[in-house]
Each structure stands twice: as C-alpha cells, then as structure tokens.
Amino acid sequence: MLSQEQNETLTQVGPGKPMGELLRRYWYPIAASSEVEKVGTIKKVKILGEELVLFRDKSNTLGLVADKCAHRGVSLEYAIPEQCGLRCQYHGWLYDRDGQCIEQPNEPENSTFKNRIKLSGYPVEELGGFVFAYMGPSPAPELPKWDLFVQKNVIRTIGYAVIPCNWMQIMENSLDPTHLEWLHGHYFEHVFEQQGRQQDEWKITKHHLKIGFDEFDWGxxxxxxxxxxxxxxxxxAIGHPIVFPNMLRVGDSGAHSFQIRVPMDDTHTLHFWYTCFVPKEGVEVPEDYPISLYECPIKDENDKFIIDYIDGQDMMAWITQGPIADRTTERLGTSDKGIIMFRQMLKRELKRVENGEDPKCVIRDPEQNQYIELPQEEDKFSEGGLLSGVAKDWNTRYAPNLDEIIDLCKGGTVSSVL
Structure with missing residues (x-):
C-alpha cells in the first residue's frame, strides 16, 4: 500500500505538481488530425489540468493556447481565426500561435500594453493522424516516431473515450498480466452465459504459470x-511493451495497437486506441487513405457498463476503482510485481526531473528518432487463432468503416480477428 502523500504524488498531474512536471516532458496526442483539418477550426481540449484551444488559423497552421482571453476571461473556443492566430470575439484582442497578444483594437495606437499580455501557448505537431502537443520546458524534445505512427501500407483507426478516472489506474492495468484469465476469461464466459451466447469457439482462461517484467530502453x-x-x-520470449510513461502496445501478426492514456486532469483521462491493420497480400493502402475516428462507449442507455467487449471490461475495472484509486487500502501480492516496478520507475524518473535531467524516453537526437521499432509478439501465446473468436469484441467493432477494413484484409489474419 501507499501513503496518502505517495498516492497524491503519483496521481496529481497539474502545473507545479511533481508528476505534472514529469509528464510535461513528453508529447501527447490531443486530437485526431481529421478533427482540425479545416481552416478556421477551433477545438477545446484539456490536458494536464489546463484548459486550452487547438486551432487551425487562416494560414493553415495549427496553434494551441490557453482557453481564456486575458482581457475579460471569455472562452476562445468561439474566437475568430486570423492569418496568424486567434482574435477574441468579445473585444478583438488578437493572439498569435504562441499566445502573445499582438493587437488590442480599442487601446491607444502607441500603447505597449499588448506587449505585456501573453497566454500560455504550446508547440503542436502532426504525426500518424494525430495532433501532438508538448507542454514542458524549452527546448522541446523530438516527437517520437514510434513504429506504428510511421509504418507504411497499413489501415489505421483511432478510437477514443474520456475515462472518468485517474491515468495511473489505467496504466497499472497494463502492468497486470493475470487479469487476462479472469476479467477477459472467466468473466467473459460469465457474460456470455448471461447473454445466452455460445462460448465454445475460444478459451482464454488458461492459468498463468509465470509472469515477468524487464526494463528496456523505452519502458x-x-x-x-x-x-x-x-x-x-x-x-x-518476446513479450509486449509498456512504453513509458503512458502507452501500451498490443497485437498480433494481423493488427498492432497502441493504447495511449492522456491525463486531462486528476480524475479524467483521454484514452486513445490506435490500431494498424495489415491488408491482405497484394493490397496497397494509399498514403492518404482516411483514418477513421470513432468514440468507444462506456455505458449503455440504462447507465450500465458495456461489458461484452474486452475494452469495455477494462474500462469497467478502471472506473469502478473510483476517480482516484485509494492505494492506502490496497493489498498487493506477488502477481502485482509489474505494478510495483512501474511505480518505482515513476519515482526514479521524478527524481531525475527534480535534478534537472531528462527522464526516460525523452529523445533529443534526431538520428535516434527516424523509426523506433518496438518489440511485439506476432503469434500471440503461440496458439494461432486463440483470440480469433473474441477479438471481434474489441473496440474496433465501433469503427465506422469496419466492413471495408474486413474486405481489404479478407483472407489474412485480420479478417479472423474482426
């Protein structure tokens, strides 16, 4: 168990908080590129406790600044996009993409007042269908080119949900292998039984004989x-990686995915499921093939958790621990050694930031960042189609172009897992 102070250190993500300062050393996806592809678009976002607006101005350039105008506190979600930034709709104050006020129409022409007005502004970059933001100290590190973001000839989908809980309990789930045989095994069988569904096509309730965790360069x-x-x-022999500090990599030979946990504040997490499907042999996926974006539901119309798909089961487990899990009352066993290892890694990296050092996975060398290939098992559990009977119950079932994906991947592994 942890003390209350230790739990707060690991879960508080706002400005000035130790974990908030560590997390600000990394780039985060804050939107799909498709959400802000049109010139003049403004999207309100929240990340690491800060209310911000992401926008594409009339020069077709993205910007990210604080949501509230410094004049009277009006939201810039409804501002007027200009050639070089946003103009507040209330009194016309103009802010550039760095948040610097550059014009105040109703102040004297020779006034220097505007020079002293600046909103928070952060760099943004696009990669792999996402808009990424960096909110830490300058200079910004490299935006990591993880393999799935730059891989060629794949079909990409992006699922998302706003999870009403702290980011840590979501990440700790990824360091917990044994929940596979229970939450996604025995419990899945129970759900199928309650629904009157057949369950003889698959079985993932095999007991864990051994679990292990090794630190590597990226997590x-x-x-x-x-x-x-x-x-x-x-x-x-290969395993699959947890990329420090906030990503899980899963998949098999037909489809690989990132689960990316973006802390919005202490009690909300923007969760992305980023999946790359491998098309059947001979199919070439155009570079501009659209990346479908879809929301993954958490509850049904009766306010009950949707638990007949794997990601829904995970979300139920994360959320029912409470907005912030109370780690002062937990009782960890030997099967929780991955969770303990992750917490120790976080504490170590917190110390590095306190000492003015770059933490783990911060990349400064562009040569190191050309293409970062992550280890990933291709034949899951060496059981061939072990998951093929249930993988249609992943989040991708909500993808709007699912039928088209199935058609493009028909005859390969992907068709069996959809």
Missing part, C-alpha cells in the same frame, strides 16, 4: 507463460 516488457506453454512461446 517495460511484459511477459507471460500460460498453462500448457513454455518460455519458447512468443508471449514470454
């Missing part, structure tokens, strides 16, 4: 051996 590798398997199985 932690998670490994497992299930009953009837050996350490030669890819899920142990």
């Amino acid at each position: 932690i590798i998670k490994r497992r051996v299930l009953e009837g398997q050996t350490e030669e199985n890819e899920d142990w």
Whole structure:
C-alpha cells in the first residue's frame, strides 16, 4: 500500500505538481488530425489540468493556447481565426500561435500594453493522424516516431473515450498480466452465459504459470507463460511493451495497437486506441487513405457498463476503482510485481526531473528518432487463432468503416480477428 502523500504524488498531474512536471516532458496526442483539418477550426481540449484551444488559423497552421482571453476571461473556443492566430470575439484582442497578444483594437495606437499580455501557448505537431502537443520546458524534445505512427501500407483507426478516472489506474492495468484469465476469461464466459451466447469457439482462461517484467530502453516488457506453454512461446520470449510513461502496445501478426492514456486532469483521462491493420497480400493502402475516428462507449442507455467487449471490461475495472484509486487500502501480492516496478520507475524518473535531467524516453537526437521499432509478439501465446473468436469484441467493432477494413484484409489474419 501507499501513503496518502505517495498516492497524491503519483496521481496529481497539474502545473507545479511533481508528476505534472514529469509528464510535461513528453508529447501527447490531443486530437485526431481529421478533427482540425479545416481552416478556421477551433477545438477545446484539456490536458494536464489546463484548459486550452487547438486551432487551425487562416494560414493553415495549427496553434494551441490557453482557453481564456486575458482581457475579460471569455472562452476562445468561439474566437475568430486570423492569418496568424486567434482574435477574441468579445473585444478583438488578437493572439498569435504562441499566445502573445499582438493587437488590442480599442487601446491607444502607441500603447505597449499588448506587449505585456501573453497566454500560455504550446508547440503542436502532426504525426500518424494525430495532433501532438508538448507542454514542458524549452527546448522541446523530438516527437517520437514510434513504429506504428510511421509504418507504411497499413489501415489505421483511432478510437477514443474520456475515462472518468485517474491515468495511473489505467496504466497499472497494463502492468497486470493475470487479469487476462479472469476479467477477459472467466468473466467473459460469465457474460456470455448471461447473454445466452455460445462460448465454445475460444478459451482464454488458461492459468498463468509465470509472469515477468524487464526494463528496456523505452519502458517495460511484459511477459507471460500460460498453462500448457513454455518460455519458447512468443508471449514470454518476446513479450509486449509498456512504453513509458503512458502507452501500451498490443497485437498480433494481423493488427498492432497502441493504447495511449492522456491525463486531462486528476480524475479524467483521454484514452486513445490506435490500431494498424495489415491488408491482405497484394493490397496497397494509399498514403492518404482516411483514418477513421470513432468514440468507444462506456455505458449503455440504462447507465450500465458495456461489458461484452474486452475494452469495455477494462474500462469497467478502471472506473469502478473510483476517480482516484485509494492505494492506502490496497493489498498487493506477488502477481502485482509489474505494478510495483512501474511505480518505482515513476519515482526514479521524478527524481531525475527534480535534478534537472531528462527522464526516460525523452529523445533529443534526431538520428535516434527516424523509426523506433518496438518489440511485439506476432503469434500471440503461440496458439494461432486463440483470440480469433473474441477479438471481434474489441473496440474496433465501433469503427465506422469496419466492413471495408474486413474486405481489404479478407483472407489474412485480420479478417479472423474482426
């Protein structure tokens, strides 16, 4: 268990908080590019406790500044896009893409008042269908070119949900291998039984014989051996990575995914499911093939958690721990060593930031950032179609172009997992 002070250190993400300062050393996806592709678009966002507006001005350039005008506090979500920034709709104050006020129409022409007015402004970049933001000290590090963001000839989808809980309990779920056989195994069987569905096509309730965790350059590798398997199985021999501080990588030979947890504030997380599907042999995916964007529902019309798909089960588990999990009352066992390792890594990196150093996974060298390939098992559990019967119950079932994806991937692994 943790003390209340320790729990607060790990979960408070606002400006000036230790974890907030650590997290500000990284780039975060804050929107899909498709949401702000039109000139003049303004989208309100919240990240690391700050209310901001993302916009594309009339020069077709993206900007990210604080939401409230410095004059009278009006929201800039309804501002007027200009050639070089945003003009407040209330009294016409104009802000450039860095948040600097550059014009105040009703002040004397020779006034220097505007020079002393500046909103928070942050750099943004586009990559892989996302708009990323960096909110830390200058100079900004490289925006990491993780393999899935720059991989060629794949079909991409982006699912999202605003999860009403702290980012830490979502990340800790990724360091917990054994919940697979229970939450997504025995519990899934229970759900199917209640729904009267057949469940003889698949089984993921095999007992975990061994779990392991190793630190590597980009985070932690998670490994497992299930009953009837050996350490030669890819899920142990290769494993799959948790990318520090806020991403999980999952998948198989047909589709790889990132789960990206973006802390909005202490009790809300913007969660993205970023999936790359491999088309069937001979199919070339155009560079400009649209990336579908869809919302993943959490509850049904009766305000009940949707628990007949894997990501819905995870969301139920994250959210029912409360807005911020109370770690002062937890009782961790030997199967929780991955969670303990992640917390120790966070504490270590907090110290590095306090000492003025770059934390883990901050990239400064462009040569190191050409294409960052992450380890990933291709034959999940060495069981062939082990997950093929249930993978249609992942978040991708809500993708608006699912039928088209199935058609483009028909005859390969992807068709079996959809």
